[in-house]
Amino acid sequence: MSLFSINQIRKTFTNGEVEEEILKGITLTLKEGEIIALVGASGSGKSTLLTIAAGLQSVTDGQIIFEGKNMSAMNQEEIRKIRASQFGFVFQFSHLVPFLTVEEQLQLMLDVSEYQLKKDEQKKEVNRMLELVGMNHRKNAYPSSLSGGEKQRVAIARALIHQPKVLxxxxxTASxxxxxxxxxxxxxxxLTKDLNITTLMVxxxxxxxxxxxxxxxxxxxxIVHKKESIK
Known part of the structure; x- marks a missing residue:
């Protein structure tokens, strides 16, 4: 089932009197339970495409359709609500809060998200997600004591704790x-398969x-080439 439709997206930046077109009519469909990898040399536009799909940048032309709704026509508050409730983010570095334990990192995300749970339900959900990423045994640890791989596991758990539909x-893995x-x-x-989410990855x-x-x-x-797995 199609979750996301990226339709003829164009993005132009102005540098002084010079206009530079970063994206030149990108069309792409994202499905539930699918990992889509964006590859290409630096400057190819892949990170710009990801941030536009995530509602972090506006488009110059074209449409981003999420669950049948045109995000490109929404105001900033409407887009923010979609990001807070339906999107999760993982970056090259984990960006964990240094003074919070692993458990508290996820608790904080629940507190600021649109995903409303009672306190006892929040604790159960935190434990469930930490079990899924294999980090429940380190839930009282601080980021300074974690390896790089452990930090990314926590970052993934934090990104998915509010049950988003897109990661x-x-x-x-760059670091x-x-x-x-x-x-x-x-x-x-x-997690993409088990939780039936969509992952768009650069x-x-x-x-x-x-x-x-x-x-x-x-x-x-x-887009110069698109290959679908035969798996």
Whole structure:
């Protein structure tokens, strides 16, 4: 089932008197339970596409359709509510709050999200998510005592604790060694399938592509190749 439709998206930046078109009519469909990997050289437009799909940047032209609604026509408050309730984010670095424990990182996300639960239900949900990412045994630990891979596991749990429908992952393994990179992408793939979410991921890591359902290669603001997995 189609969750997201990116229709003829164009994005232009103005630098002084010069206009530069970063995205040149991108069209892409994202399905539930699917990992889509965006690849391409630096400057190809893949990160711009991800941030536009996530409602973090506006479009110059075109439409972002999420669950049948045109996000491109929404105001900032309407977009913020969708991000807070339906989207999760994981970046190259975990960006964990240094003075909060693992458990408290997830608790904070529940407190600020649109996902309303009673306190006892919140605790159960935090424990459930930490179990899913294999970090329940470190729930009282602070970020300074965690490895890079453990921090990313917590970041993934935090991104999914409010039960979003889309996970946006921008270079989620770029700061990890090959062993921990594989562990993280395997975890993302498992959660994408088990929770039936959609994951849109930007990556330079070629090993991660084996775990994507669809690979979209970009160059100079256009899609030059799209490959769907036969798995």
């Amino acid at each position: 946006f992952a921008d270079e989620p 990890l060694d090959s062993k921990r990179s594989k562990e993280v992408i395997l975890l993302i793939r498992q 990556t330079h890591d070629k090993e991660m592509l084996a775990f994507a359902d669809t690979i979209v290669k970009m160059s100079d603001g256009v």
